[in-house]
Amino acid sequence: MQKTKRLPLIEKILTETLISSQDELLRKLKSKGISCTQATLSRDLRQLGVSRVPDGSGGYRYSLAEKNASPAERETKLHIISVISGIVEAKGLLLVKTIPGNASATAFYIDNAGRKEIAGTIAGDDTILVIPHDGISRMQVHTCLEIILPGLHEKLKKS
Amino acid sequence: MQKTKRLPLIEKILTETLISSQDELLRKLKSKGISCTQATLSRDLRQLGVSRVPDGSGGYRYSLAEKNASPAERETKLHIISVISGIVEAKGLLLVKTIPGNASATAFYIDNAGRKEIAGTIAGDDTILVIPHDGISRMQVHTCLEIILPGLHEKLKKS
């Protein structure tokens, strides 16, 4: 399944390059070894929350919401990612492990992302319990976290 | 020419209502007495810098850049508008009059809008000189200012 590779790559491309159509993105992806159809991209972009904004000179560009985020916010995100040591699943819930003392800041960050997939979080000292809403699948939670904190899924401990 | 009424109305509608397609916006406009075609709307939205963003539940919505702006920023805009007493044209340039002492803050605001139509501004105590780039028509400058500070054109002193 390509999606777990594709989404992060799309995010990366969008931050590094000026993309103005899905076909253009499609070609960029292919040149990096990932190929799919425009239909799939359309769905990916929606899932990633990517918006299409006028570029001010007659064209359009695709833009990650982050672009509008302040440098401080981007900083925070990187910090949060660096502080997470692993993810494990148990009882249909998700446990995010951080280095000691960082759980509550991380939980706060996740809460504030405002994703409707997540009902809430409970943080100890180095562990966060992420509670998904009813009807949200494990897969949806993963994708959701991947959107909030790209690259996170690589820290998933398989059971 | 409807455009001077249409653009501000579009902005108003977008801040008040959730719009998810140009046709929907078209109908809303018609219900408020302004009618045009989808083609015109497409051009308007581009000019206003309106972007189309995933709404997080499978659909899309049109969003003014402002939506992403902080409340403080919106506050500032309202304040700036309230402080402008009039606009006059002279020698192909634009003079914006403010209440005394407010010119430089206003000029700063205009500069920071980052519009390419405007080369720069010079502020005194209660007057700002707005200098458009070569090749930018009076009309373009007006529209540009209308985008930065909606409602402004009503303060234009006819010559």
Add this chain to the structure above:
DNA sequence: TTGTCTTTTGCATATTTATGCATTTTTTTT
């Protein structure tokens, strides 16, 4: 493993959005 259920994906196509061109309206110049 086998069958069941969920997710991902492509294909074909519907829907939506953008645009070239011609026309009308507005602005600017003479």
Add this chain to the structure above:
DNA sequence: AAAAAAAATGCATAAATATGCAAAAGACAA
């Protein structure tokens, strides 16, 4: 005021994007 230039707009259509449906791939439980 008349002529010339620029801008706005609609129409028809091109281009881009989204989506229903079916097939394939993967996850999961028994």
